[in-house]
Amino acid sequence: MIRIQSLSLPNLVGLLLAALLALGLIRWFGNQTLKADQHAAQVRRAVISAQALAEGVEGLLDQDQGEHLADWITPWLQKPELEQVRILRLSGAQLLYDNRETASLPRRLNKDEKDFFDQANRLKSARQSNIDEGLKRKDEIEISVLPHQLQVCAPLVREDKVVGCVWARLNTVPANPWLSTLQVVFYALVAALLFGLLHGLLGQPKSAGKAWKPFGLASALLLVLVGVFVVLNQAALNSQRQKASDSVHQTYQSEYDQFVQGVAQLGLALDPPAENRWDVDSVLRPIGTLDAQGHLVSPELSSGLSFRNLVLCFVAGWLILIFVGLGYAQRLVRTLRENREAYLFVSPAILAMLVLVFFPFLFGVLLSFTDSTIYNTDKAPSEIWIGLQNFKEILFDFDIMTRTSDGMVINFDNFYWTLGVTIAWTVINVFFGVTTGLILALILNTKNFAFKRIYRVFLILPWAIPNYITALIWKGMFHRQFGVINQVIQMFGGEPVAWFDGVFSSFMTGVMTNSWLSFPFMMVMCLGGLQAISSDMYEAARLDGASRWQQFRFITLPSLKIVLIPAIIISVVWTFNMFNIIFLVSAGEPGGATEILITKAYRIAFEQYRYGYAAAYSMVIFFILLVYGYFQVKVSKATEAHV
Amino acid sequence: MSGELSKKAHLGLHLFMLVFTFLATYPVFWVFAIAFSGKQTLLLADVNENPTFLDRLRAVFPWPEHPSFQSFIDVLSDQPFARWMLNSLIVAGLTTVVSVFLACTAAYAFSRFKFPGQRAGLMAFMVSQMFPGTLMMVPLYIIVVKYLGLGNTWWGLVLVYTTTAIPFCVWMLKGYFDTISIEIEESAILDGASRAAIFFQIVLPLAKPAIAVTALFAFMTGWNEFILASIFMEQETLYTAPVGLRFFVGKYSQLWGYFAAGSILVSIPVVVMFMFTQKFLVSGLTSGGIKG
Numbered sequence: 015m016i017r018i019q020s021l022s023l024p025n026l027v028g029l030l031l032a033a034l035l036a037l038g039l040i041r042w043f044g045n046q047t048l049k050a051d052q053h054a055a056q057v058r059r060a061v062i063s064a065q066a067l068a069e070g071v072e073g074l075l076d077q078d079q080g081e082h083l084a085d086w087i088t089p090w091l092q093k094p095e096l097e098q099v100r101i102l103r104l105s106g107a108q109l110l111y112d113n114r115e116t117a118s119l120p121r122r123l124n125k126d127e128k129d130f131f132d133q134a135n136r137l138k139s140a141r142q143s144n145i146d147e148g149l150k151r152k153d154e155i156e157i158s159v160l161p162h163q164l165q166v167c168a169p170l171v172r173e174d175k176v177v178g179c180v181w182a183r184l185n186t187v188p189a190n191p192w193l194s195t196l197q198v199v200f201y202a203l204v205a206a207l208l209f210g211l212l213h214g215l216l217g218q219p220k221s222a223g224k225a226w227k228p229f230g231l232a233s234a235l236l237l238v239l240v241g242v243f244v245v246l247n248q249a250a251l252n253s254q255r256q257k258a259s260d261s262v263h264q265t266y267q268s269e270y271d272q273f274v275q276g277v278a279q280l281g282l283a284l285d286p287p288a289e290n291r292w293d294v295d296s297v298l299r300p301i302g303t304l305d306a307q308g309h310l311v312s313p314e315l316s317s318g319l320s321f322r323n324l325v326l327c328f329v330a331g332w333l334i335l336i337f338v339g340l341g342y343a344q345r346l347v348r349t350l351r352e353n354r355e356a357y358l359f360v361s362p363a364i365l366a367m368l369v370l371v372f373f374p375f376l377f378g379v380l381l382s383f384t385d386s387t388i389y390n391t392d393k394a395p396s397e398i399w400i401g402l403q404n405f406k407e408i409l410f411d412f413d414i415m416t417r418t419s420d421g422m423v424i425n426f427d428n429f430y431w432t433l434g435v436t437i438a439w440t441v442i443n444v445f446f447g448v449t450t451g452l453i454l455a456l457i458l459n460t461k462n463f464a465f466k467r468i469y470r471v472f473l474i475l476p477w478a479i480p481n482y483i484t485a486l487i488w489k490g491m492f493h494r495q496f497g498v499i500n501q502v503i504q505m506f507g508g509e510p511v512a513w514f515d516g517v518f519s520s521f522m523t524g525v526m527t528n529s530w531l532s533f534p535f536m537m538v539m540c541l542g543g544l545q546a547i548s549s550d551m552y553e554a555a556r557l558d559g560a561s562r563w564q565q566f567r568f569i570t571l572p573s574l575k576i577v578l579i580p581a582i583i584i585s586v587v588w589t590f591n592m593f594n595i596i597f598l599v600s601a602g603e604p605g606g607a608t609e610i611l612i613t614k615a616y617r618i619a620f621e622q623y624r625y626g627y628a629a630a631y632s633m634v635i636f637f638i639l640l641v642y643g644y645f646q647v648k649v650s651k652a653t654e655a656h657v
Numbered sequence: 658m659s660g661e662l663s664k665k666a667h668l669g670l671h672l673f674m675l676v677f678t679f680l681a682t683y684p685v686f687w688v689f690a691i692a693f694s695g696k697q698t699l700l701l702a703d704v705n706e707n708p709t710f711l712d713r714l715r716a717v718f719p720w721p722e723h724p725s726f727q728s729f730i731d732v733l734s735d736q737p738f739a740r741w742m743l744n745s746l747i748v749a750g751l752t753t754v755v756s757v758f759l760a761c762t763a764a765y766a767f768s769r770f771k772f773p774g775q776r777a778g779l780m781a782f783m784v785s786q787m788f789p790g791t792l793m794m795v796p797l798y799i800i801v802v803k804y805l806g807l808g809n810t811w812w813g814l815v816l817v818y819t820t821t822a823i824p825f826c827v828w829m830l831k832g833y834f835d836t837i838s839i840e841i842e843e844s845a846i847l848d849g850a851s852r853a854a855i856f857f858q859i860v861l862p863l864a865k866p867a868i869a870v871t872a873l874f875a876f877m878t879g880w881n882e883f884i885l886a887s888i889f890m891e892q893e894t895l896y897t898a899p900v901g902l903r904f905f906v907g908k909y910s911q912l913w914g915y916f917a918a919g920s921i922l923v924s925i926p927v928v929v930m931f932m933f934t935q936k937f938l939v940s941g942l943t944s945g946g947i948k949g
Binding site: 349353355356357359360362363364366367369370371372373374375377378379381382391454457460462463464465469471472473474475476477478479480481482483484486487488489490491493496497498501502504505530533538587591593598612615616619620625628629631632633635636639640643 | 667670671673674677678681682684685687688691698699700704708710713714716717758759760762763765766767770771772773775778781782785787788789790791792793794795796797799800801816817819820823824827852856877880881883884888899902903906913916920923924927928931932935
């Protein structure tokens, strides 16, 4: 039972800390949105400029072979943020324009500029594949963010083909924060002062039953404070965000005006765009729309501080208030002081584990409830929260077989297929490992068997070699054309096998590799167990007329149980999570069919970039192991009891 | 069964063991043969268009046609492999030092003090071994590279490897500390020695064998890891040896000679260390955590 502190001092400190935390979090969320908005606006402005320039250059190249290219660009160079502009024509790898280049242009790109050429080619193939697939999947404008700079590469298009690109580097202005830390501190101090005043007015609680009063007062004050803070400051946040959005409109307008002016000056037959082609995202989808007067209008801004985030901030603050105000903090401090020495000794290790193991774990758990992908890493988890959606998608998708025109096809991406493969993988490997290890141990344990030590040293080798090297070696041996295994098959007149093309053979490559590296462990464990059996037992059994099989069945096996069961338990977990072998040998070929759960999770995270989904996948793996671990403890306790 | 077998049976067993040992060690011989072949291909001998049985046998027999050190020389001079080995050595070495120190202090506290959170702490270490690596990678990347700014540095990897190794090391050392008699320490306390003095001057020297095994385990953790290393280290000069080895035979290159030579250079130290310590590792593994 926690003794509720009737003193108001803990409540006062608690309120102060809670206010600092809650307001600080709100400020952080607000700043995060603002930063994202300002960044987005900067990117949009850069894209608008590049697209506008690209459209002009396309027209110029069409109509006068680019003679007036420099004239067209000169007004464009007036922008203060502009660092460098380059224009490339893909055919002949011709650099048409570069504001930093003093030599005569156009010229051929030189070797150091290969990156630039590759970039243009990427845009070309991206556009082609997007058209072919009818999907907007690959970036048709490349935007890279450097410290204090942005690089945009927009395509030059002619008859739906990319013929070159416009490349620009612009300086970016550092974002303005919404509120200073000082403001947060000020509000928190005001709250503390108010608490002191009100508490003085209301007086100390007389009986223990009223001890809740100061805590209640502090809680109410915290709530009011958060409300007032938001009401007073939200307008400022929104106006700053609006400003960022407006700057995009201004850029669009000035580009438009410049375009019209340029057309008039050079006497070109170019129409300014009647629809929004300039304010686009990286796959050329328009972001804003044009109104009747041809002005750019952005989509409505969403709320900068969502209600959900505000509640989250308040709850976080309130938890601190509970912790300090109700005396838990004092108790913690007391315990820490009493066991100072012990905590001093464990703290470095615990600290390291907290930062790099437990915190990442909790972070991962949090991710598993979100729709986090590479595209929204800068968003707060509360904004991409999707609850149990990921788990539902993993566990309730029973679509293992699909009917197509070629009959039934197995859906290798299905969780249950992969789970099945993983279980088969684990069982088969452990079975092979144990049988081989046991047989070898029995042989090596034979009395007077010569060269025991030599055999042992050689047979341990597979275990001693780092397993990623083993995996790569076997990958080489399974090579279709040059691999040793196919050579041996051909040696005896067989046909070479394309190991990684079939589901079964590909699975077997992993099994062979893994059995190879896991039997020595079992062998060593069994040997240890066998040597612990005293020879008197066999002697006695022989005198009783027990056969060799009976000796094995009733003496050897039961005695081996003590070492075998922990060894099997451990190797089940190892094999279940044996990432390296699958990842390096079969790599899940063909088409992800031989993937096990852990490699699948890796691929979802690092090849599909679906971090949230991958985290949920990993959580499922974790729970499977937890359940297994629970039963493992039960089983090993049971065997200990028997021994 | 330690039954006595006839000579004939012994012979049969030897025959079986010889064949099995040959098959089991074949991949090792094969790597040696490739490494000393001086070539980058997977074949140990050229196979002509209509190879006979003997031609094929020659191509798989693990002895190079023209033994040479060329692959070793090239991998160390033409390729940045020496640099990668050095990176690995530094990372694994630092990992060893940091994790042994942290594990010793923590294990000592878990073994000698009674304090609230003791059991919970030990259990937490154990459970942390079950956290799937794939769940941790994205958060670790964010924490180490984005928050701590330790991407492309040795320390980023060292910290992560250290925390990977700590739980096992703590369990192992705690087990050993438990076996050291507490009486020496008690008399030292009576003589007025501080805890720190006892720890450094009495306990650590007594625990030398266990510390050696722990150190080797920590070293191997850092020496053999390649996934996190390939995620954290983007510059080629900062690759660790495992990342480099995989690079040789990855998607875009088939430099088997370099791979084989490099593998041998990387494996020899660990294999030797392993042979000396596997006994201790086995007992530690079965009593301690459960993770590969």
